[in-house]
Amino acid sequence: MSNESVSERSLEPLFYPRSVAVLGASQNPNKLGYIQIKALIDGQFGGEIFPINPKSTEIEGLACYSSITDVPKPVDLAIFCVSANQIQQSLEECAQKKVKAAIIFASGFSETGEEGARQQEALAEIARKNGIRLIGPNCVGMVNTLNGLVGTFSPGVMVHPLNDNRAVGYVSQSGAFGVLTYMAAAQHGLTFNYFVTVGNEMETEFADIVQYMVHDPNTKVISGYLEGAKDPAKLRRLAKEALDCNKPMIVMKTGRSSAGSRAAASHTGSLAGADQVYDAFFKQTGMIRANDYEEIISFSKLFLSGKLPSGRNTVIITSSGGRGINEADRCEAHGLKIIPLREETKAKIKKNVPSFASTSNPIDLTAAAAVTNPELFIAPLRALIEDPEIDNIILTEFPMHWDADHPLLQEFIEICKSSDKFIFVTTFPLQGMSIPKGAAEMEKNGIPVVTGDLQPMSALAKLVDYSEKYRRNKNANALAEQRKVQANELKGTLESLLKPGVTLSEFEASEILERYQISTAQKALAATAEEAVRCAERIGYPVVLKVDSKDIPHKTDADAIRLYLQNEHEVIDAYADILRSAKKYNPDAVINGVSVQEMLPKGIEVIIGVTKDPVFGPVIMFGLGGIFVETLKDVSFRVAPLTRQDAVEMIEEIKGKAILTGVRGQAPADREAIIDVLLKVSELISDSEGMIDELDINPLIVYENGLKAADALIVTNSRAAEKTEIGG
Amino acid sequence: MSNESVSERSLEPLFYPRSVAVLGASQNPNKLGYIQIKALIDGQFGGEIFPINPKSTEIEGLACYSSITDVPKPVDLAIFCVSANQIQQSLEECAQKKVKAAIIFASGFSETGEEGARQQEALAEIARKNGIRLIGPNCVGMVNTLNGLVGTFSPGVMVHPLNDNRAVGYVSQSGAFGVLTYMAAAQHGLTFNYFVTVGNEMETEFADIVQYMVHDPNTKVISGYLEGAKDPAKLRRLAKEALDCNKPMIVMKTGRSSAGSRAAASHTGSLAGADQVYDAFFKQTGMIRANDYEEIISFSKLFLSGKLPSGRNTVIITSSGGRGINEADRCEAHGLKIIPLREETKAKIKKNVPSFASTSNPIDLTAAAAVTNPELFIAPLRALIEDPEIDNIILTEFPMHWDADHPLLQEFIEICKSSDKFIFVTTFPLQGMSIPKGAAEMEKNGIPVVTGDLQPMSALAKLVDYSEKYRRNKNANALAEQRKVQANELKGTLESLLKPGVTLSEFEASEILERYQISTAQKALAATAEEAVRCAERIGYPVVLKVDSKDIPHKTDADAIRLYLQNEHEVIDAYADILRSAKKYNPDAVINGVSVQEMLPKGIEVIIGVTKDPVFGPVIMFGLGGIFVETLKDVSFRVAPLTRQDAVEMIEEIKGKAILTGVRGQAPADREAIIDVLLKVSELISDSEGMIDELDINPLIVYENGLKAADALIVTNSRAAEKTEIGG
Known part of the structure; x- marks a missing residue:
């Protein structure tokens, strides 16, 4: 995994080495070590080339050295054309020689299983300790067409003439697909300036290459092929930087289908998140999701015109x-x-x-x-x-x-x-x-x-x-509109309310929402039928009674809710009914009591929820309530934290959004209030520092002015466990 | 427009002429009349070629005649390379010579406006009277690659080598797009056997060419490019024939977008129907809708493998x-x-x-x-x-x-x-x-x-x-399951009930539905408040009161409906209210009275409707009621008449179809009853012989067993006007 403290400047020797050593260089035209030397010569690489081979003195007119440590001048980049079992020793020699960057083609590492992963980690250790920036292993290398650095053995690259306007960088998690895209682009008159395949992403990963391109003045468009993001937070920051300087990032993310995801997982060991969340991530970061490689080529060609469409x-x-x-x-x-x-x-x-x-x-x-x-x-x-x-x-x-x-x-x-x-x-x-x-x-x-x-x-x-x-x-x-951070004291409260590793009861969850100024139905907890009546009288009829128990998160399934209770008599009956149903449903449930709540007037039901994605962490969902969520699955997602724009778009994306304008005589819903709750939930999630696994406000009843949460659910995990997960 | 009594065998001289005359043949290599002669020679056309030109005696080694009537042998096909103003005279000479088929390239006819349309009709008249099958005018001709008949001046066709397996026919309403598709297919190793552009479809239209291909043993796949169908009923019959003999019809239908439709209308003068209806038509006929020309090529190549996928x-x-x-x-x-x-x-x-x-x-x-x-x-x-x-x-x-x-x-x-x-x-x-x-x-x-x-x-x-x-x-x-036709007597009744050119009142419309055994809410018409009370008592409380007037089709808009009336008192009040509202809404409305109806129990609301499409005639719609139709526009269409399979698929296509299985504790809907109503509506529409312009059963309330129409609307037009429309 990449070390963020290492600046992308340290990738300079990979992209613009002054000298390159080819480890395992060869005179045999069928060998990788020859093909690589020839590629550098044919590519008219601008720096020095040092073939390394103990058995030769000269290859293609270049003086050959028996070891990299014998090279009399500094070496910026080492390209490894040696077999997998020689790599560790060669890498140590590179460290000795103070080589700054390396490309390792060989496969047989983490993609093959545990033993390979162990060997790979040993290499990574050496690279990190010695500050060697490294792409691979299990990659097809890279090309910089601006300085003739053809650091790849792939036959396809470089058979097409270079186009003049080389300002589109391309980074790929797939070697073969990357090469095909490079070639297709070249056939269509678009030569990438940089072409990088990251293979197993042992030391340098996809986002590191993106970072280099974001800050590189020779790059106007950043493009790529992605199977799974290792560090979405970093990618998100980079996307913002790229957007600030009008440098579009267009990326083809595969694994849309379940089958695709399966294959992606086995291909690079990346964790591929649900495709919907990736879609949300692209939308909110301003990254452009290419459906296929063709769109990378055509989008780049259009952007390089220098104009932006006005509509x-x-x-x-x-x-x-x-x-x-x-x-x-x-x-x-x-x-x-x-x-x-x-x-x-x-x-x-x-x-x-x-x-x-x-x-x-x-x-x-x-x-x-x-x-x-x-x-x-x-x-x-x-x-x-x-x-x-x-x-x-x-x-x-x-x-x-x-x-x-x-x-x-x-x-x-x-x-x-x-x-x-x-x-x-x-x-x-x-x-x-x-x-x-x-x-x-x-x-x-x-x-x-x-x-x-x-x-x-x-x-x-x-x-x-x-x-x-x-x-x-x-x-x-320009407006620099930033939501005020006044949450520090709230954060402290939150810590005390979020018991670790449990499902909070509705009562407890509602308390947390209230702290974040999300209105919830007025409620009180009753331990006896008589107390329930007193609560009901205080709240005012009609009321709702619900069981309050962390062990019964789905109260409807347990038949432990009674609505529209009009008087003392009905409350007493309902109280008994609910306890009976709850005990029948789950005899072992710990029951806090019965929650007596105001019966909310009819409004437009929506749902706001949070779930944790294995790649992106907390993801916030919005949808219309009832059958819209349950049957039509008409929901939208964004990765937390949300901007106001994210919240606006989440509402806009819903197919049934016209419901919010009020149909069939219903009053329109207060959109600003929904946006406000979405942002408050986002804040709550940030404050919880990963402790909340799931959150449901369902239904949230929205009126013409304001709204109220009619039910709430929060599932926490133990913070300690969580922290391990993040760091792992 | 094509004459259906003329069998497609009469197109044989167009596809397989034994001899071809080229009118306006020329020795000047830049002239159409030369290019066409050369194309026939280069294409190695198997029959005789007669150049016609009064000023030459020989062109490219072929004896030239001054008029087609001078040709000493019979002429099957005449290709017109003369200018627009000479066509009528030449066509008359062709008639004299008993030419059986003709190709006219020239433009300047119906596509240019009224005067052109008039000239075109004069040509059509000659062709029809003399039994000349004719493609064009305003087309790029046709090619039969099986016999070398290159009946086109288009430079692109024939530059690519012929592929061996030529069994895919292609017919296009666009000349240029047709040529591009021909060339793209050829570059991908697929040579069409027949390539026909139909131009203005003066005498032979798209469906006529399809008909030839359906019955042609050399054709395994029928493909094409369609902007608007002239005779959808014919195309539907042909699609069924093609399906019976396992000959897929794959057609690219453009004009999906409103803009596209606009352009299609101005391009061929075809009436382009709403795209949704075309989609429905493709689905129910078994025709395959290609999204683009690429799919025509790839689908054909896959089909020619000789295998059909099993799943x-x-x-x-x-x-x-x-x-x-x-x-x-x-x-x-x-x-x-x-x-x-x-x-x-x-x-x-x-x-x-x-x-x-x-x-x-x-x-x-x-x-x-x-x-x-x-x-x-x-x-x-x-x-x-x-x-x-x-x-x-x-x-x-x-x-x-x-x-x-x-x-x-x-x-x-x-x-x-x-x-x-x-x-x-x-x-x-x-x-x-x-x-x-x-x-x-x-x-x-x-x-x-x-x-x-x-x-x-x-x-x-x-x-x-x-x-x-x-x-x-x-x-x-194999099952030959055919819905029994027992509708003859019903048809007679229908004629008496369908007053021409009006909007029927709900009461009248319901009567028609009842005749077709579609259950409707029990109802009675009251002319006074007292009568309304008597009706309500007979029906049983609670009841619904609605104004009954053909002048107020949208009763909710007029506030002229009262639901859940529980007793005499409420009925009397409602009666007065409704009349007041109705008169306020439309002071000139003729009011038949107030309809007293049973208050139907809650069920799943659906809507079944009929609308008339300018291309396809009556089109039947199905959807879920309420917000599903109004807000989500979640509806499906089929062109009438429906098969049972059509009705099943209409229900299956609805995105919210899960609602019909019963959600949130609701009983599932009786799907068989819905299918039954769809088929009965289809029968009713057939029996009405075009007299019904619109029909709405909205809502149709569906229960676990059975259903009932809660409201109905029928709009008729005058049959006489209708018949003119059909024949025109």
């Missing part, structure tokens, strides 16, 4: 009605809006296109544009960029033969550059027939060209989401 | 953990099941793979399989095909260098052929690096090789759906 309003220009409709469908499926054009804009377009062209959106220039009149692709643009309602303009075809110097291409570029609108070209993916001649010139001038197989519409929608998050974050930073 | 249980074999997880995610996203393997199967696999390979699903053979031990790809197969729980086996990588004669490839093929399990290979899409050498040999032997960009997991899921529908249809045909 979702999108216009399509096409020369095929069918293509236009199809792309419009995709846009709307991803939440972009294909807006009807204003009459004024239509009229302007009409002047410049033939009568048979359609000036509704999609604008269909017809086959004439494709075959005989390519200048038509430019004609509607001036009108569109003058229309303030439009955010994005997408051309689904483009003249293939316009090269960089073509006057029409230059005119097109000038128009696009004169506007803030987000403009790009997407073509139908046919091998060898999809890339217009002028594509490179266009991209150089901020007009991305993305083939349809890269899911550009989904990428654009994600870029719009990102832009919104970026702008909101900027405003929030 | 959803899927196992993935991979050599990259990351790839395996990613593909597992995709499988589960599309409803396939990545099942855990049985211990017995795992044990068998373990014997044949190295210890570091993962034997859970996905089975990860690790990089060893990819790099040094390709025989590992075969190792787990024998164990998997012995496991009866597994339906599908997917290999996400495959040795690239095994050619057709490689013994391991032959072994692999033998194993696959020995099993009924559905087995295919999908590879990561990288240009020039994705197709294993042995792919053609594998496909010849029923093992599809599909690159990942073709969405093979979605295609497999759709093939599983298709297989289920095919098998269910086969069983249903």
Whole structure:
């Protein structure tokens, strides 16, 4: 696990070594040790290369040393091409030589079981003690295309020409998938600046590489492939930093399905959390979740245009009605809006296109544009960029033969550059027939060209989401609105109320909620029927009676609740009934008494809960109560702690949220009060320092003004046990 | 519009002409008339070719005639390469020559407006009168790759080599999108046997081409691109025929979004119905809806294997953990099941793979399989095909260098052929690096090789759906279970009850439902408060009072309903209240009286309704009542008439269907009774012969045994107007 006190500057020798030693270098072209040397030479690595092999004096014209300790100059990075059983000794020699970074390809460590994990821990110990930053083992290495550091044996990397604009970093927990993504990106004209596979994450993990890229001036987009986050809190902090400096983090997180998670667990030993929680985590951190590698490529290409979309309003220009409709469908499926054009804009377009062209959106220039009149692709643009309602303009075809110097291409570029609108070209993916001649010139001038197989519409929608998050974050930073921390005294109280390792009774749980100023139904505990009557009279009829026992968390199941009690007689009967039911349900239950509560008026029932995720820790849930939670599972999650924005989004995400506006004559719900409870629960959870495993406020009854918790449940664990878990 | 009495045999001269005349043939290589002649020659068309041009004697070695009437032999097909203004005269000459079929490319007809539509109708008239089957105008023609009939000027078609297994037909309402799909399919090794673009569908429409393919022995899969169906009833009959003979119909229907629909309307003049109704139509006909052209290609390739999947249980074999997880995610996203393997199967696999390979699903053979031990790809197969729980086996990588004669490839093929399990290979899409050498040999032997960009997991899921529908249809045909038609007398009654062009009052609508044996709340109409009391006493308290007026269809909005009336006094008050409210709401309303109804006990509220779709006619809707319909819009549709299976699926599709099983202590709903009402409503709609525009049973209260309609609404239109609409 990474040591956070070590700054990401210590990764500099991994990314920009002045010299590289290849341990196990070889003259045999079939050996890893040769392939690695050759890769560094072919990659035109800028620093010195030292082959290490006791049996050779020279490899590919480079002087060879019998041991790394024999190298006469300092070595920044060591690449291990030796077999697993030689690694420990070699690593110790590296330590002796004061090597600063290492790459270990070999497998056979923690991924194979306990013995492998033990050996790996021994290596990690050496690396940590000597300050060696290290990727692997069980990885395919890394590439820095900015300095020719090809630290990998993988044949696929580097067969494609390097693209000019190399500003997207990529880090992967999967070697093979990483290589495939690198190659696919390269085929689409996107060369990553850094490509890093982290393997078993023995010393340097996914988030460490992300940290380097966040602070690296050569990186404009951080992308990656993730199976399971080791340190989500660190990732969350980094995501915030990245958002602050407008550096999007787009990550493909696999293991969505249960089956996927199973495989992820066995693949890297990572703990893969429930996918819903990952989704929540991405949303609240501003990280972008790529559905697939294609979206990483297309999102990056769109972002590198240098523009951010101002909204979702999108216009399509096409020369095929069918293509236009199809792309419009995709846009709307991803939440972009294909807006009807204003009459004024239509009229302007009409002047410049033939009568048979359609000036509704999609604008269909017809086959004439494709075959005989390519200048038509430019004609509607001036009108569109003058229309303030439009955010994005997408051309689904483009003249293939316009090269960089073509006057029409230059005119097109000038128009696009004169506007803030987000403009790009997407073509139908046919091998060898999809890339217009002028594509490179266009991209150089901020007009991305993305083939349809890269899911550009989904990428654009994600870029719009990102832009919104970026702008909101900027405003929030400006306002610096911070919730006051006045909780210190509360925290002390909490400690005394949270008995460790138990399920609190409703009465006890409600007391804690009240301390955090979350309103709960007025209640009193009665030990006798007579006392219950006195409580009821004090509270006022009608009342509710419930058993109060930590051993009966689900009181409905035990038939130990009576509602709408109108008078003394009914309370006395109910009291006896409830005790009878409770004893029948669980004869061993310790019963604190019967809780007498005000009968809350009807309102809109919601539920707020907390559960503990094995990866992310406490996760807060919101949902509509009753059948909405139970049957439709219409709930939203966020990882604690919550920001106000998180709370707002949790409510917005609920499919049945219209219920909160009041339907069928019901009064609307007080949303601010719900947001307030969500934030207070988040505070309570923070204060509890991991002691609360589960919390349920169900139902929380929301009125037009205010709300009240009608029931509450808290399950604690022993703090000591908890602390072990966190540190482990 | 097509004439249904004309059999699809009359399309034979279009698909298999013995001779073709090209009107407007030319010697100028830039002219359509030359390109078309050249295309027929290059396509090695099997019949005779007659160029027609008064100014030439010979074109590309073929004798040229000055008029089609001069051709000394019969002409089956005429291809029009003349300009729009010459078409009518040429078509008349074709009629004189007794030409049987024609292709007209030219645009400038109904797609341009009224004048064009008029000219087009004149052409249609000539074609119909003379029995000329005709595609176009405004199309890119057609290709029959089985006989070299390249009846198109489109440059893209035919640049790719023909694949051997040509058994997939394709018909498109879009020319350009059709050509792109043809080319993409060809690049992926799938050549369509027939490729037809229907343009303005003047004489021959989409469904006519489908009909030809349904009855054509050379076609195993019917595919297409549809913007709007002209004759859904015909398509429905054809879909049933196709299903009967195991010929899947996979169609990409665009215009999903509102924007898409808008564009579709302006593109072909087709009426595009609401997308939900199209979805319902696809489901109930057994047609497969492709999300995109990629799914047409991959579905076809999977189907041509000759196997049908037996279910959803899927196992993935991979050599990259990351790839395996990613593909597992995709499988589960599309409803396939990545099942855990049985211990017995795992044990068998373990014997044949190295210890570091993962034997859970996905089975990860690790990089060893990819790099040094390709025989590992075969190792787990024998164990998997012995496991009866597994339906599908997917290999996400495959040795690239095994050619057709490689013994391991032959072994692999033998194993696959020995099993009924559905087995295919999908590879990561990288240009020039994705197709294993042995792919053609594998496909010849029923093992599809599909690159990942073709969405093979979605295609497999759709093939599983298709297989289920095919098998269910086969069983249903065997049982020949037909709902008895005993409705003739009912139909007569209906005619007298359905006053034309009005909104029926609840009382009137309920009477109609009762005739169709749909239970409604017991009710009586009262004209005075005293009469209301007498009715209430006869029905039994508590009762409901509602205004009865066709002018007040929404009684709640008018505050003209009173529930839970317990006694004479309350009835008298309610009677006066209701009349007051009704008059205030609509002073001009004709009020039949006040309806006194039994107060139905609480049950599960559902809604059954009928609406008229501009494309499909009456469409039946089902949903859960109250907020489920109003807020969550959780409803399902089917086009009338319904089969029992349709009714079952309508209920199954509802997201909140668990409500029907009874939640929170509620009794479950009588599903059979709901199915029964759905079928009775369908019968009622059929009997009404288009006279009913809208019908609402809302709420229909469902009990554990039986149900009762608590309210009903029927809106009729005048039958005469309706009949015009149908015929127009």
